[in-house]
Amino acid sequence: MRILHVLNTVVHTGNGIANVAVDLAVEQRRRGHEVAVASAGGGFVDLLRENSVLHHHLDFTSRRPKALITAHRGLATLVDRTRPEVVHAHTITPTVVGAVVQRRRPFTLVATVHNEYQRGVTLMRTADAVVGVSEAVSASMVRRGVPRARIHTVLNGTVGSPRRTAPSPEDVVHLPPDAIVTVGAVSHRKGADVLVAAFEEVVREFPGAQLYFVGNVDWTELAEGVAAGERADQVHFVGFDAQPQRYFPTATVFVLASRRDPMPLVLLEALEAGLPVVASDVDGIPEALDGGRAGLLARPEDPTDLAAKTISLLRSEDLRRRLGAAAKERVATLTVAAMTERYLEVYGITSS
Incomplete structure (x- = not known):
């Protein structure tokens, strides 16, 4: 099958959309399909080429009329030249x-x-098939008027990703006891303020606890406020790390306090590492955690509940061990191979 993936960029900066598209393209190529990617480029171009996936430069990042006309001409020319049977778009403009x-x-x-909360996402109904990365996303698109018969659900998968390698022993970040780690942008959507507030309650029972934000600091006011406060030595904004898994081997608990999160890859990666997890009961997170069997679900935007769930894990080594085992069992089904197989099924169903 000839497949063309189109998206804004393939940047190597923690962009979940780019990560999924790259994983999918490489796995499809490994299965013998003719696969290409069209985007404005980014750090994953070399990885694609190393895996015999062609990359074509097309810029979909602007919605200005002139830019859209240029993008249309570029995509039309590319399609005429390469004759793809499936064009798989991952963002609104493409x-x-x-x-x-x-x-x-x-x-x-x-x-x-990938992100159904984005403005204009209803425009994606123009496709022959619309895929939600969780049942929560698919249900949301139905509410937005997309016919159920045209919607499919394909859960993200991270196990077996060609983007990642296990950190070497010398690369592992050695954290102190009672270390709480979160990965992702420091932002309002990711609930950074909720986690900071919850940590205030955690340290009342665990005075030596440490909190690590691994990701781009988009909310600088929050970070600056913490740095000026009494928790400055306990809350660490370490910035973006291309290999955040370096923090997992010695972390005690992984926490994700998101207000919205369709199917976060970082959560799947934490499960893969066997980390005990506390995460918001919102969007696709309950599906990732198998309804709470593979991790604790906390009420969204509720620092007290988030703190209570986190404290319960810090208190109990047995609970951490049981949830860690359940996490590995759950994520065993969320592989790049399984995700790819499901997408190929969607292509076949839609094409026929």
């Missing part, structure tokens, strides 16, 4: 441009909704 190009060209257009 979906809309792809739908216009498709009017005069015979290919199947599939659109994956």
Whole structure:
């Protein structure tokens, strides 16, 4: 099968959309399909080429009329030259441009909704098939008017990702006891303020606890406020790390306090490492945690509940061990191979 993935960028900066698209493209190529990616480029271009996935430079990052006309011409030319059977769009603008190009060209257009909370996401209904990365996302798209018959759910998978290698012993970050780790942008959506507030309650029972934010600091006011406060020596904003798994081997608990999160890859990676998890009961997170069997679910935007769940894990080594085992069992089904197989099924169903 000839497959063309289209998205904004393939940056190597913790972008979940790029991560999924790259994993999928490489795995499809390994299975013998002809696969290409079109984007404005980024750090994963070399990885794609190393795995015999062609990368074509097309810029979908602007929605200005002139930029859209240029993107349309570029995609139309690329489709005419490469004749893909499936064009798989991962963001809004490539979906809309792809739908216009498709009017005069015979290919199947599939659109994956990675972030259904984004403004304009309803435009992705123009695809022949709309894929939600969790049942929560798929249900949201139904509420937005997309016919259920055109919606499919494909859970993200991270096990077996070609992007990642296990950290070497010398690369592992050695954390102190009672270390709480979260990975992702320090932002309002990721609930950074909720986690900071919850940590205040945690340290009342565990005075030596340490909190590590591993990710880009988008909310500088929050970080600056913490740095100026009494927890400055206990809350660490370490910034983006291309290999955040370095923090997992010696972490005590992984916490994700998101307000919105369709199916966060970092959560799956924490499960893969066998970390006991506390995460918000929102969007696709309960699906990732198997309804709470593979990790503790906390009420969203509730620092007290988040703190209570985190404290319960810090208190009990037995609970941490049991949840760690359940985490590995759960994530064993969330592989890149399983994700790829499911997408190939969607392509086949939609094309027929």
